[in-house]
Amino acid sequence: MFMHIVIVGGSFAGVTAAIRTRQNFKDAQITLLEKQAQIGFIPGALHAILNKQIKRLEEAYFISKEELQEYGITVILNAEVQSLDSNQQQVTYQKTNQSKKINYDKLIIATGSVQSSYRIKGIQSHKIITYKSVEETKTALALVAQNHRFTILGGGQVGVEMADSLIRNKKKVQLVESMNGILVKYFDQEMLQPLIKEMKSRGVHFYFNETVREIEEIDERLLFKTQNSEITSDCAVFALSVKPQIAYLDDQIRLHEDGAIYVDRYLKTSVENIFAIGDAIQTPSSLSDESFYISLANNAVRTGIVVADNLLKPQTKFIGTARTIGTKVFGYYIASTGMTETESIFFDEKVASIHMTQPASLFNKQATISGKLIYSVETGQVRGAQLISQTNILEKINTLSLGIQMGITITELAQKDYFFHSAWSPIYDVTNHLGLMKG
Structure with a gap:
């Protein structure tokens, strides 16, 4: 046709x-x-x-x-x-x-x-970095090279990754976030305390529960006005929702x-x-x-x-998203999928959570993996998971995301097949171990 x-x-x-x-x-x-x-x-x-x-x-x-x-x-x-x-x-x-x-x-x-916000007066300043296009990115690279103190607007994945990149380049960083923490769509904040501690020790200054309402440009510097503070910097990064x-x-x-x-x-x-x-x-x-x-x-x-499967007739449903993310920032690999315990109050089912920490491998007791699992009390189905480690655990979140999409229970998760090698893994894979932790 x-x-x-x-x-x-x-x-x-x-x-x-x-x-x-x-x-x-x-x-x-x-x-x-x-x-x-x-x-x-x-x-x-x-x-x-x-x-x-x-x-x-x-x-x-x-x-x-x-x-x-x-x-x-x-x-x-x-x-x-x-x-x-x-x-x-x-x-x-x-x-x-x-x-x-x-x-x-x-x-x-x-x-x-x-990347835009009609709610913030002065957001169109030429000293506010956006980088969705190649031209914007060229301008952003020049601004990073020319300036020293940066204010990041937003503490989501983009904001935290930008903080990491700027600190690597020996810049001063302050981060403004309207919520009481970072990456709040994806993580319960107790899981991120090691990361937040590391960010502070590396020089990131946080302004939590603050919303920028107006930005003024004064003598080549930017002044950010929130409900509680006035924050100055040379430049800024737009990391709010698109x-x-x-x-x-x-x-x-x-x-x-x-x-x-x-x-x-x-x-x-x-x-x-x-x-x-x-x-x-x-x-x-x-x-x-x-x-x-x-x-x-x-x-x-x-x-x-x-x-592409549905152009002539509806035949393939989009199964949706579990909001799966993973990244490495400030020396920590962090990954999340599904609901957080904090947001579970907005769902109609009762959930419970499991926390655990284990060595990254049988012969490496120093490196650890911390995990959290959220599951339905009624059905036992996995509803969310969060991982943090200084060892690369990012691919493991894909297993947990697939489990959520397939309706896996914590009992089934505990029996999930996995590879074992004494040099590279612990006795129980962290994804299996989470399923074993239910009391």
Whole structure:
């Protein structure tokens, strides 16, 4: 069947959708529109350069236009979408100062998110770092080189990773967070006390329970006004929650209150022949019937895979997200999946938790792994897990995430098969050990 499939956006979600769509529809015409001069830029490139994982921004791409064209996909760069007419099934975009139109049979919206906040007066200052695009990242690298004291707005994963990168580069860091801790979406705070202690010892100054309301630029310095403090620095990093980049949509497409596009479990919008994926949508939860807005590359890729199966008819449900993350900061590997104990009060089931610490391997008693498991009292099903160690335990969170998605119980987790080698593992794998800890 011949049809024209248009994909708007050339990052993780859009590129994945394009490749998967070609695999499913050999004869379709597939066109990808991207507003940047290249596709496939990795937004975390700023961290990678500051941490010396890569040397140049040219290395910070996961795919090229030429590679995508090898799949028989038409790629139009420097094409910024201006409007959508869902009645005419037509997209209008701007390229080289000319307005152009393209018609579609199926449209996949994958325009991602943008770093912005309308709530903070003065947030548009040129001394506030954002880095979603390559141009923003170039500017950010210059600002890091030119300045010494930084204020990070937000204590989520982006904020904590940026604190680590700046401290590595011998900068002064202060972090402002509206909640009483860091990474509060993913961790119960008792799990992160070793990390917070290390961050403080390395010079990070925290302002918890503080919300920046206004930013002033005074004599080449920034003044941040919160409800309790006035904080000064040379420069700042925007690490608050992002929001969908979908200003071009027409008013027929249903949105959530937070501005994300409403989709069903097959990633179809409220308008026929239009689908949305990645950071443009709220993501269904693996733990409940709720959905929420969360910007994670793994969700973008998985929605890009699923949407291609549903273009003609709904056949593959998106199973949702357990909000699985993992990173290394300040010498600690930290990982989380599923619900936290703190947020369990918002769910209808009663949960209990398990804590344990064990050696990282049979012959290495000095390095330890600390874990926490949250499970349903009624069913015994695993609902969440958190790990922290100075040994690399990041891949173990994938096992626990899969267990949550498959409905594994703590009894079954205790019997999960695992490899044992005296040089590399303890007698019980930490994921099994958590299942054994129930009293």
